[in-house]
Every structure is written in C-alpha cells, then in structure tokens.
Amino acid sequence: MEILSPSPPPSPRPLLRCGGRREQHHGEAWVHVAVGRSPEKTLGLLRWALRRFGCGRIALLHVHQPSPVIPTLLGKIPAAQATEELVLSHRESEKEEMNKMLHTYLAFCHRAQVQTRLLVTENDQIHYGILSLVDQYRITKLVMGSTPDNYFKLKYGKESLMASNAPAFCQIWFVWRGRHIWTREASAATDNAAPVQYRDDVITTKRIRFSSYNNNTGPVLDEGYLAREALTTVDLNQGIVSDYDRSNDYEANHFNSLSMSDWQDDTESALNSTFWSDSSVHIDTLQLYSKEVLARNARQVMMEAHRSRKEAFAELMKRKETESKAASAFAKIKDSDSAKKHEMKMREELEVVLVATRKQHEDLIKNKERAVSGLDSSKRRLAILDAHAEKIKLRIDEFSEELEVIQSSIESLCQKKLKMQNFREFTMSDMQSATCNFSESFKIWSQGRGCVYKGEIMNRTVMIYKLLCHSIESVRQFQQEVYILSKVRHPHLVTLVGACPEALCFAYEYLPNGTLHDRLFSRCNSRHLPWKIRARIVSEISDALLFLHSCKPQMIVHGNLKLENILLDTECHCKIADFGVSWLFTDDMKDYPSGGSELKGSFPYADPEYKRSKVLTPKSDVYYFGIVILQLLTGKQEPAGLAGEVRRAMSCGKLSSVLDPTAGQWSMEVAGRLAELGLRCSEDSSRDRPDLTHETVRELEQLHLMREERAPSSFLCPIMQEIMHDPQVCADGVTYEGWAIRERMETGQGTAPLNNLKLEQLNLTPNHALRFAIQDWLRHPR
Known part of the structure; x- marks a missing residue:
C-alpha cells in the first residue's frame, strides 16, 4: 500500500465519463458488473467486485433477452405464431420479473453503501448487447461471469466473443464462483478516461483513513470503504439512471485536515512566547540586535521546526507501515491455520468417499457376475425360443398356402355374386x-x-x-x-x-324421397331442407362430378345436371341420375340439354359455351353445378337471371335478403362461400369457371361441418390455414396438413415452411392426439 505525505491536494483533473455523461467522480472510476437472471451468480460477482476494487461506485449492466416462445394452454409456441395480445402480456410479465430481479441487486448494493447505477438494454444475443453498451458508454472496467474451462480454452463461449470483440480500451475480469479466472487486459485508453496514475492515487487516498489515538499505540491505518452513501433512482423500463448523494463526501485522511498555515501559526506563537515573554528585563539587550538578525534567527527556528515535523511524520509512517505488515502477517498465519483445518476436513471427507466408492465397486462386481449368469440363462432360453420360432414359421407357411387357396375361392365366389347381383x-x-x-x-x-x-x-x-x-x-x-x-x-x-x-x-335403384326439385318446390311437401343438409348435398354433388370426370379409360360428362336428376335417399343423401346418357342422343336432341320441350327456343338453363360450340365438356357440368348451388341458396325455381340477382346482393352486402328462409338461420360464412362458388361456376365463359379438384371437394365437405365459432388456431394448417384432417409433425416440430407438407417436399423444397430453414430429415410423424381433438371438435353439437 502506498502511503501519502501530507502534501497539498493534487491539481484538478478532467471529469470522468460514465453512463454517457461527464461528472466529477473525485478520481474514482466506475466499475461495471454484468448481471444476469441468476441471483446466486450475480451476488457472487458483486461480492468479488467489492472485495477486489473496494470502490463506492458500481454500475450494474444488464441485457434483457426476450423469450422466443410464448407459453399457452396447449404448450409453448413461437412468438411469431402467437397473437399480439398474448405476446404483449408475456413481454410485460418478463419485464416485471426483470424489474424485481434488478431491484434485488440494487438493494444489495445499497446495503453495501456503494453508489449504484443501472444500464439496461434489450437484445436477442447477450454478448452483442454487452458489446453495444461497452462501446456506447465507453466502459473501461467490466466484471462478468465465466466458467473454469475458459481459462484454458476460449473458442465458442460468450467469454471468447467478449474477449475478441470488446474494444481495446475495456479491461474485463472473468469470475467464476467468487474466484478470479482470468483477465482480458486493455490495450488502449479512451479519450475521456482519467490517467491511470491519477486514478490509483485517488483510490488509495480515499481508501485510507486514520483511527483515533489512544494511550498505548500511535496512529494506526484502517482500510475500509468510504463513508459515502448514494441513493440511486432507476427507471428500469426506460434505462435512465439518476443519482444523488445522501451525505457530503468525507475525507478520511487525518493529515489532510492539517494545513501549512496551522503549523506556521503554532511556530510563531512558540517563538513569541520564547523571545518576548520577559520584555521588561531584557529590553535593552534585544535592542542591540538588528531586525535583520532577528529575522534570520526566526527563519532558522522555523526551518528547524519544519524539519522536525517532517522527521516525526516519517517516523510515524514507518511505524504504521510496520504495524500494517505485522497485521498482514498475522492474517496470513490465521489463513494458513484455517486452510490447514479445511484440508484436514477435506481429507476426512475424501476418506469417507473412498470407502463408499470401494463398497460401490464391490457391489458393481457382484451385480456384473449376476448379470453374466442371467445373460447365459437368457441365451439358453433364446436358443429354445429360436427352435420354437422355426417350427411356428413352418406352420405359418403352411397356413399361408391354405389361406391363399381360401382367398382365391372367396374372390371367385364374390365375382360370381357380383355378376349375379350388380x-x-x-x-x-x-x-x-x-x-x-x-x-x-x-x-x-x-x-x-x-x-x-x-x-x-x-x-x-x-x-x-x-x-x-x-x-x-x-x-x-x-x-x-x-x-x-x-x-x-x-x-x-x-x-x-x-x-x-x-x-x-x-x-x-329406386330412391323413396324423390328428386331434389320436388323436395324444394313441391307445395304438398311440408318437410323443408335445413341449410346444413343443403351444404352437404353440394359437397356430395361435387364429389360425384369429380368422380365422373376422372373415370378411366373414358371420362364421363353428365351434360344434364339439374334438380330433377338429383335424387334423395331416406337420410337425405343425394344420388345423381341420368349420368352418361347425353352421349347417346342425336345432335338435334343435344341442342336441348335441359331436356324439356317447353324450353325450346329460350334455353335459360343451357350452358352458353355449349350453345356456341355444340361440344359437351366438364366445364358444362361445372356451369350446371353452379346453377344448382344458387337454387339451393335462394330456393328459387327459375334459373334465369338468378346469378345476376345473387351477384348484386353480394356487392351490396345484403346476401341474407336473397337466401331461402325455409332453410333456417343460415351461417353467413357458409352462405357467402357457397354463393361465391356458385357465381364462379355459372360464368358465361368456360375459361372463367374453376376446375373441380380434390381441394375444392374437401373445402365443401368442411362447410356443413363448420361451427358458428372459429376453429382454434392450433387446428389450422400453417400452410393452408384450414382445419387439418391428417395432421403430421414435420422435422421442425410444427404440425401441418399431411398432403400439403408432402406436396411441398415432393417439389424439392426441403425447408421449413415457416422460417425456410433446412430440414434435417423429411420424415413425418402422425399427430394422433391433435387429430382426435379436431374430430371431437367437429362432432360436438353446435
């Protein structure tokens, strides 16, 4: 420890920079400690910093790392998939937890009587956030946590990145469990930092104070923290730090309180008492001396007094240095004794552990012997089972041959039966x-x-x-x-x-419920069709048309689809009749696809494209399908002008005004999607009509199962945004509709649909739990 002489205080130094501001730090630099979410590790770092630096100015540096996932009732989901309200709520809870944690650290520093600041930032990578704060606030002293392995190998960790990327003016101490591991030295100085010698002198000055004198001992040096308390006001949400002192700085150095003028006053008073006390007796003698002689004698006396004072102070300093060394020696002896006791205790514990380890080793040997004997027994049993398996395999082969004979007989009988019945x-x-x-x-x-x-x-x-x-x-x-x-x-x-x-x-075959035309428009029929059954009939018609258009080797075009050719069974499931017959008629009869002589000349139901080309195509069936959809929606028998009326109602937002009231209270989402499909299918040009695909059929099948409320987001495929019927878990951990993710993989895109990251493998795993939940949700009564 350097001992300071009672010389005048040093000249003023430039203001130190800390926290982005220039302040009068009285020569003491800020020590920045990187604090984390673990109170145990962070408090250990703070204790080490207080022991190591012994300063009263510590800045807490924290990087808030938002969580990439959001917890929900169905598990954790990525933040990008969660709703904005859920993400905001989770972020608020994270900030509250951060505030509580930081207030704990501030309370610890306040109890240690140190002035505290807080620098908070937010970043997805902690080391990047620390580097940005170091560069922004020109941090020269930084203490952060580490692991013992980093002392030998610094390649991949946060410490390696900090050591290699931190500015040259920043010195970093890495600490693990209250022990210093290693130091990354600073290789340059900042423009706003005070000189090193000045900082050390000021720190040494503030850490020394003298205790009072007693009768037995002289002045003794006492090392301790400054008697200075700082109250720190922190706004954790804004990252703004403000502080003020609760008491003025107290200079602990006893000799700094003594000025040169005091010594001169004491000396002059002594001289006056010596030379002038008896003025009445020696007045004549004193007159013999000139003023010059008296002044010279006075200066000599002053010099002697000053030299004596210096010698006394040097002797005092030597004594205190000797006492300090003696105290340090006693402390080392005490530490050596405690280390010896600790070593003896550790040795006893190691002996107990060694005995237990030997016992465990013996037990393992015994278990190994038992396992070897069990393995031999299992091998013998396995040989017996192999022999039985060979016998069973021979019997299975015999049974397989008999089964093939039986199956061939069954197939022949079935074919004969089909020929007789079908x-x-x-x-x-x-x-x-x-x-x-x-x-x-x-x-x-x-x-x-x-x-x-x-x-x-x-x-x-x-x-x-x-x-x-x-x-x-x-x-x-x-x-x-x-x-x-x-x-x-x-x-x-x-x-x-x-x-x-x-x-x-x-x-x-005969269907007892008659045609769809009779069910909708017959006056004597009091049983009306609900809108859910009508939506189901639309999906069944689309499925049947897609089957006819996909027949091999020859495609079948119905050519005469209308309400009269759609029959209903006992459960109101529809079956299409009169399919494939249009190819049998002559050209004269093909001019009347509606089939009624009463419509001859007007053709309000005929496909406009067919009128021009005289060629039946699958798009003709699509046109008739659109007209049937609009008739089911509106309950109107005449198809002439029906598409225009529905289109005008939709453009005005009054679709409900044209819906058939006998179908009950329509779901507007279902009605809107059916109306949109019906208008697209009934376009005059075949090029504007959509193709019937499996995706279209699946969408129509979902309409009559659709609830009034929206499906949960977890039931929707992230690619199609539709309810999944075959949920499959991909390598990225997300569940998709089976056919959608397979189609993406077949096109050569081996990346995740949500983040375009490369998939490690292309295998899919069925999500049975989610599939059962979706089926239960669809079956639940509305």
Whole structure:
C-alpha cells in the first residue's frame, strides 16, 4: 500500500465519463458488473467486485433477452405464431420479473453503501448487447461471469466473443464462483478516461483513513470503504439512471485536515512566547540586535521546526507501515491455520468417499457376475425360443398356402355374386311386366328424352328410364354405353341395376324421397331442407362430378345436371341420375340439354359455351353445378337471371335478403362461400369457371361441418390455414396438413415452411392426439 505525505491536494483533473455523461467522480472510476437472471451468480460477482476494487461506485449492466416462445394452454409456441395480445402480456410479465430481479441487486448494493447505477438494454444475443453498451458508454472496467474451462480454452463461449470483440480500451475480469479466472487486459485508453496514475492515487487516498489515538499505540491505518452513501433512482423500463448523494463526501485522511498555515501559526506563537515573554528585563539587550538578525534567527527556528515535523511524520509512517505488515502477517498465519483445518476436513471427507466408492465397486462386481449368469440363462432360453420360432414359421407357411387357396375361392365366389347381383340384361317382356306395359299409372315423370317409370323386378323396386326411339343414334352405341355405365360405382351416383337394349331402357335403384326439385318446390311437401343438409348435398354433388370426370379409360360428362336428376335417399343423401346418357342422343336432341320441350327456343338453363360450340365438356357440368348451388341458396325455381340477382346482393352486402328462409338461420360464412362458388361456376365463359379438384371437394365437405365459432388456431394448417384432417409433425416440430407438407417436399423444397430453414430429415410423424381433438371438435353439437 502506498502511503501519502501530507502534501497539498493534487491539481484538478478532467471529469470522468460514465453512463454517457461527464461528472466529477473525485478520481474514482466506475466499475461495471454484468448481471444476469441468476441471483446466486450475480451476488457472487458483486461480492468479488467489492472485495477486489473496494470502490463506492458500481454500475450494474444488464441485457434483457426476450423469450422466443410464448407459453399457452396447449404448450409453448413461437412468438411469431402467437397473437399480439398474448405476446404483449408475456413481454410485460418478463419485464416485471426483470424489474424485481434488478431491484434485488440494487438493494444489495445499497446495503453495501456503494453508489449504484443501472444500464439496461434489450437484445436477442447477450454478448452483442454487452458489446453495444461497452462501446456506447465507453466502459473501461467490466466484471462478468465465466466458467473454469475458459481459462484454458476460449473458442465458442460468450467469454471468447467478449474477449475478441470488446474494444481495446475495456479491461474485463472473468469470475467464476467468487474466484478470479482470468483477465482480458486493455490495450488502449479512451479519450475521456482519467490517467491511470491519477486514478490509483485517488483510490488509495480515499481508501485510507486514520483511527483515533489512544494511550498505548500511535496512529494506526484502517482500510475500509468510504463513508459515502448514494441513493440511486432507476427507471428500469426506460434505462435512465439518476443519482444523488445522501451525505457530503468525507475525507478520511487525518493529515489532510492539517494545513501549512496551522503549523506556521503554532511556530510563531512558540517563538513569541520564547523571545518576548520577559520584555521588561531584557529590553535593552534585544535592542542591540538588528531586525535583520532577528529575522534570520526566526527563519532558522522555523526551518528547524519544519524539519522536525517532517522527521516525526516519517517516523510515524514507518511505524504504521510496520504495524500494517505485522497485521498482514498475522492474517496470513490465521489463513494458513484455517486452510490447514479445511484440508484436514477435506481429507476426512475424501476418506469417507473412498470407502463408499470401494463398497460401490464391490457391489458393481457382484451385480456384473449376476448379470453374466442371467445373460447365459437368457441365451439358453433364446436358443429354445429360436427352435420354437422355426417350427411356428413352418406352420405359418403352411397356413399361408391354405389361406391363399381360401382367398382365391372367396374372390371367385364374390365375382360370381357380383355378376349375379350388380348388373343384368333384361328382355322386353321383363320391362313390360315390371311397368304393366308402361302404364301411365306407373309413370313418375316425363322428359324430352324419355319417361321414368316405377317398377318391380326380381322382388326389387327399381326406376325404369325408357328413352325415345328417335333420339338414339344406334342400338350398338347404346349397348356400348350400357357396358361402360355398368362398371361405374360411387356412393353418390344412382346404381345401374340392368338394361334392356331391345326396349332402350335403363333400370336404376329406386330412391323413396324423390328428386331434389320436388323436395324444394313441391307445395304438398311440408318437410323443408335445413341449410346444413343443403351444404352437404353440394359437397356430395361435387364429389360425384369429380368422380365422373376422372373415370378411366373414358371420362364421363353428365351434360344434364339439374334438380330433377338429383335424387334423395331416406337420410337425405343425394344420388345423381341420368349420368352418361347425353352421349347417346342425336345432335338435334343435344341442342336441348335441359331436356324439356317447353324450353325450346329460350334455353335459360343451357350452358352458353355449349350453345356456341355444340361440344359437351366438364366445364358444362361445372356451369350446371353452379346453377344448382344458387337454387339451393335462394330456393328459387327459375334459373334465369338468378346469378345476376345473387351477384348484386353480394356487392351490396345484403346476401341474407336473397337466401331461402325455409332453410333456417343460415351461417353467413357458409352462405357467402357457397354463393361465391356458385357465381364462379355459372360464368358465361368456360375459361372463367374453376376446375373441380380434390381441394375444392374437401373445402365443401368442411362447410356443413363448420361451427358458428372459429376453429382454434392450433387446428389450422400453417400452410393452408384450414382445419387439418391428417395432421403430421414435420422435422421442425410444427404440425401441418399431411398432403400439403408432402406436396411441398415432393417439389424439392426441403425447408421449413415457416422460417425456410433446412430440414434435417423429411420424415413425418402422425399427430394422433391433435387429430382426435379436431374430430371431437367437429362432432360436438353446435
């Protein structure tokens, strides 16, 4: 320790910079401590800093790192996927926790009687935030936590980045569990920092104070913290620091309080008492001396007194230095004794641990012997099981051969049964007997292409569709179409039971609920169709049309889709009739796709594109499908001008004014999506009409299952933003719709859809729990 002489105080120095401001620091620089979220580690850093620097000015430096995930009831989700309210709430809670933590550190510093500042910033990377604060506030002294491995190897950690990227003027001490690990020395000085020698002198001056004198000992040096208390006011949200002193600085150096004038006054008073005390006796003698001699004698006396004072002070300093060394020696002896006791205690503990380790080693050897014996026994059992497995495998092979024979027999029987039940060719007499010679009483309805009768064949009720003779191009073509239609099977297509080429008749299955036209517009029918059933019928029609357009090897175009050709079963599921028949008619009959002679000349229901090209295409079925959707929405029978009326209502935001009230209270979201699809499908130009795809069918299937409330966000596919039916977990941990993520992977995009990061592997895992939750949500009554 350097001992200072009672010389005059040093000349004023430049103001030190701390926290972005210039202040009078009285020669003592700020020590910045990087504090974290762990109170145990942070308080250890603060204790070490107080022991190491012994200063009364400590700045706490904290980097707030926002959490990248947000906790919810369904688990943690990325912040980008959470709602703004949820993110703000979580950020507020994070700030409250940070404030509580920082107030704990400030209270600790206040109890230690040190002046405290706080520098707070926010950054995703902690070391980048610390570097920005070091550069912004020109920090020259920084204490931060570390690990013991960093003393030997600094490659990947936060400490390595700080050591390599910190400015040259910053000196960094790395501490682990209250022990100094290593120091990154500063290689340059800042423009606003005080000279090193000046800082050391000031720190030494403020850390020395003298204790009072007593009868037995002289003045003794006492090291301790300054008697200075600072109250720090911190706004943690704004990162602004303001401070003020609760008491004025107290200079602990006893000799600084003594000035040269005091010594001169004492000396002059002594001289006066010596030379002038007896003026009445020696007045004559004193007159013999000149003023010059008296002045010279006085100066000599003053010099002698000054020299004596210096010698006394030097002797005092030597004595105090000796006492300090003696106290240090006693402290080292005490530390050595305590270290010896600690070593003996550690040795006893190590002996106990060694005994326990030996016992564990013996137990492990015994367990190993038991395990080896168990392994030998398991090997013997495994050999026996292998022999049994070989026998079982031989029996399985025998049973497999027998099973193949049985399956082939079953397949042959099934084929025979299908040939007997699925389709049959009838004679003219069968048709006449089934319909009482095509009696008018058995007729269901008439069309331009023929008539439909109800009949009984083979104890089964059927619908017999008899075509007009002049409308068929050839009987051979009729037989070819019958052969093709007999192979077509779909849940929403009327099943073809048989046909009679001689009478040009088709025999279909009979549906008791009649046609969709009768159910909507029949006056005697009091049972109205709810809007949910209508939405389901739309999805079933789209599924059947997509099946017809995808038939192999020949695509089937219905060409005459209307409400009269859509039949309902007992549960109001629809089945389309009269499909594939339009190819049989002559060109004259094709000009009337609506099938009614009463519409001849106006064609309000005919496809405008077909009127121009005379060619039936899948887009013709799309046009008729759009008209059917609009009729189901509005409940209006006449299709003429229906699309324009619905379009005007939607443009004015009054779609509910044209909806059929007999369907109940429509869901406006479902009605809006159906109306939009119906208008797109009923466009005059085929190029403006959409194609029927599997995605369109899936969307329509979801409409009648849609709730009034919106689905939870976790049920929606991040790619399609639709309810998932096959949730699959990708390598990035996010669940997607199965077909959507597979399609993305098949196109060669091996990156995550949300952040475009490279996926480690392309395997998908079914999310059964989420799929069951979605199904339960869809089945729940509204």
